Amino acid sequence: MSKTIFPPSIKSRPVYATLEPRPGNAHVVIADGEGAEALADLLAKAPDRAAMLAQMHILYAPGPTGTDQWAAVQTLGAAQSYRAPTIAAMLPRLTKVVSEAHMGTQFYLTGTEGLIGQAEREIMMTGLPFAAIQKEHRGSTLRRVQCVHCKGITENVALDPFVCSHCGLSLYVRDHYSRRIAAFQGVNIDAEDPGLVPAAVERFK
């Protein structure tokens, strides 16, 4: 099971497992923040670590709370290692890597839900088999939330309610997750009683 303990949640929320080495002719690792530790654990379990690394392409970005384990990632010695400053900056390269992947490629997604969700969306849009994707959550539980009213996405939401970074409405974070959008749903909290916004609580860290 995932190393992150989530509170009991709802059916549209993804379930995360532990990364396991699988036979493949290429291994694409997409990670952010503490996902570097899951990658280290994955390699420790590999039957032939050197062979796996020789077929591995790592795309890594620091986590949303500042965790940057690039130095450790770099020293693993994968065939290709790449550091992006943010997930958004990683996406163009990820799109190219995914579009050129062949059947038999194994994908390992690890780190925050925002990273996992956006990477999974890119992979699924190419039609590659769902079974070739493994996901393990590590690190921050900050959420990526789409405002249901203006459709803008606010990254790294910690507070509930929070202010939409696009339209300015106060939103509560609904436990409803869209894999197509790779985001939770945010709904105006004071729609029925405008101005009555409860104090924000830090729900996600």
Add this chain to the structure above:
Amino acid sequence: MSLDFKPELGDFFKDETFRDDFTFKNSPAAIARFPFPFDRDDYMYSVNMEPHISGRPGSVFEKTFDVDEHYVSEMIDRAKVLAEDPLRCQSLPHMTLAGWDLLELIMDSNARDYPQWFSLHKNGNQWHWINRPLGIDHKFTFLDESTLPYGPMEYITRQTQGDFSLQDERDGNLWMDAGMITTQADWSLDFDVGMNFMEWHAPVPLAHEKQVFDRALKFLLKLQNGSPVRRFNWTMTVNPLLDTAPETYPKWGPTKASLTQDNLGSKQHLRVELQALFRLPRSNAIAFSIRAYLGKFEELVTMPKWGRRLHRVLRDIHPDIAAYKGFARNQPAMVEWLAKYDDGKPTSPGWWPTPE
């Protein structure tokens, strides 16, 4: 090419609004055929599906797709919703064939069931569709998108009351990959499109634990072409607002705080969804129709049995259901208003207004 309406209301169809001045109301005949959803004095979630076969003459179950006095005005309201927000109608690229299946199902059904309003002439794939209430007379080529002003699902559902979603079947699940959703009870097609059956039902309380969705999915995967099924759902809506979308919640949310004992009878509506599911022949997709009927409390209590029963159902409902359906804040006021129509007499089983 466009889909401009040239409505012909005649004596039957009403000119009314579901926004701004809210002139919608039901005629006495419409009240008498209102699909009151409670067959007993209490309510809990269940897999309440039955064959969608022709029911009592004059009832909403008589025809495959019920066309009633609100048809023309509902279609005008839908066109306004889509002009304001085109994301209410979406179809993922692989769903076009299912859209043609749906177009055929509705055109065939309505031309058969309502020959005075709809005609369909087929010469191979050259089809001629006439919709007299909306003033549409259109020749097109079946399965050729370039001969329609919209995709096939959007074209036909701009002319059909009720919301529609189209479910692709794969991996032992149903995926909501297309829909026309403008009369929804507070859910977002734009957010949910592409989800599977369990994912889009995720926010519903209590029912998952009762295995309602596991059993419903198993049942639906066995659905056969030509043997549609139906069920009821319901909620509460303040004002006759068909388009209670999450997108516009900041606009209509404040009306929930506007109820008083004096205006509740005319402003508070029981919103009933008659949902039907059809297996489609070419695509193997499942079409889901969600037809919303609005009934004002003051209209419903003209049937004594419904007044008694609605009072008891709302008084005793599980608080999680009242919260999920979004009427918890007004539940005490509704129960207070309805109490005067409940004399404590027993009610007969079933939802028909008679016998009491």
